[in-house]
Amino acid sequence: DTGVSQNPRHKITKRGQNVTFRCDPISEHNRLYWYRQTLGQGPEFLTYFQNEAQLEKSRLLSDRFSAERPKGSFSTLEIQRTEQGDSAMYLCASGGGAVYGYTFGSGTRLTVV
Amino acid sequence: SQQGEEDPQALSIQEGENATMNCSYKTSINNLQWYRQNSGRGLVHLILIRSNEREKHSGRLRVTLDTSKKSSSLLITASRAADTASYFCATDPTSGTYKYIFGTGTRLKVLA
Numbered sequence: 001d002t003g004v005s006q007n008p009r010h011k012i013t014k015r016g017q018n019v020t021f022r023c024d025p026i027s028e029h030n031r032l033y034w035y036r037q038t039l040g041q042g043p044e045f046l047t048y049f050q051n052e053a054q055l056e057k058s059r060l061l062s063d064r065f066s067a068e069r070p071k072g073s074f075s076t077l078e079i080q081r082t083e084q085g086d087s088a089m090y091l092c093a094s095g096g097g098a099v100y101g102y103t104f105g106s107g108t109r110l111t112v113v
Numbered sequence: 114s115q116q117g118e119e120d121p122q123a124l125s126i127q128e129g130e131n132a133t134m135n136c137s138y139k140t141s142i143n144n145l146q147w148y149r150q151n152s153g154r155g156l157v158h159l160i161l162i163r164s165n166e167r168e169k170h171s172g173r174l175r176v177t178l179d180t181s182k183k184s185s186s187l188l189i190t191a192s193r194a195a196d197t198a199s200y201f202c203a204t205d206p207t208s209g210t211y212k213y214i215f216g217t218g219t220r221l222k223v224l225a
Contacts, residue, residue: 004155033213042201042215043156056211091155101146101158102213109153 004105006092012111013082020078021108025094032075033102034067035091036060043091049075082112119202119219127224132189134219136202137182143205145178146213147187150199159187159200164207194225 005024013019025032030051035043046065048056051072061067064082069075079086089109095102120135136145144163148156162169162178162185169176175188189196199220203213 006155035215040218042217045212045214048211050211058212089153093156101148101161103158104148104155106155 004092004094004103006090006105006108008108009106010109010111012113015084015112016081018078018080019082019110020076021090021092021110023075023077023092023094023105025073025075025092026103027073029094029103030072031095031102032069033093033095034075034077035093037089037091037107038087046077046090079110082110084112086110087112119200119216121219122217123220123222125222125224126192128192128194130192132192132196132221132223134187134200134221136185136187136216138185138202138204138214138216139183140204141207142180143207145176145185145205146203147174147176147185148201148203148215150201150218152198156201189221192221192223194223197221197223 007022032049034046036046037043045058046061047067049069052069064080067077089107091104091107093102093104118137126132142164144161146161147159149159150156160171160174160176162176173190178185199218201218202216
């Protein structure tokens with residue numbers, strides 16, 4: 001088990017393009033989170049999955065954002081029609097329950113130019 | 114929106130000294146966690162303290178929780194240059210949400 005894996009590590013895209021990020025959680029973890037972090041700030045919650053069910057979404061997750069977790073395994077986060085304000089680090093975390101804390105991936109850094 | 118506020122925002126100490134950082138939050142919680150983040154990397158879970166606990170230790174880390182004041186502190190004893198990082202508290206609110214809410218972080222620099 002190599003922890004939570006996120007791909008790509010870095011993504012530079014032009015404004016208006018669509019991007020998709022992938023998160024592979026620790027295999028036995030049924031809980032998966034996406035967070036967004038901008039420079040100098042703490043992570044902001046985007047969405048939460050328990051197995052394949054998306055149980056909570058932040059209002060930050062506008063119509064241009066969508067996340068999926070088919071079969072309760074890996075998860076994808078797609079941003080359509082990217083804007084410069086979407087530039088941030090996108091973090092994925094997985095866990096088996098609140099008691100033990102969550103394991104974060106190294107993140108995907110998105111730069112929209 | 115972020116529930117937690119860490120204090121101080123930045124802290125610079127000499128190697129061997131102790132570092133204390135504080136976290137205040139707004140709503141009732143099930144538990145509170147502390148995470149470390151090295152520059153440009155993901156977060157590493159350090160310690161979790163439940164709402165019915167007052168103090169917890171893990172190696173050189175000591176965490177306290179005062180639910181009446183809605184605050185927590187993280188003490189790192191005998192700091193090392195490798196402790197240089199940002200430290201965040203994250204709260205698990207009792208209000209029926211699944212999300213963990215992170216504070217704004219304390220940037221710790223340990224000088225060798």
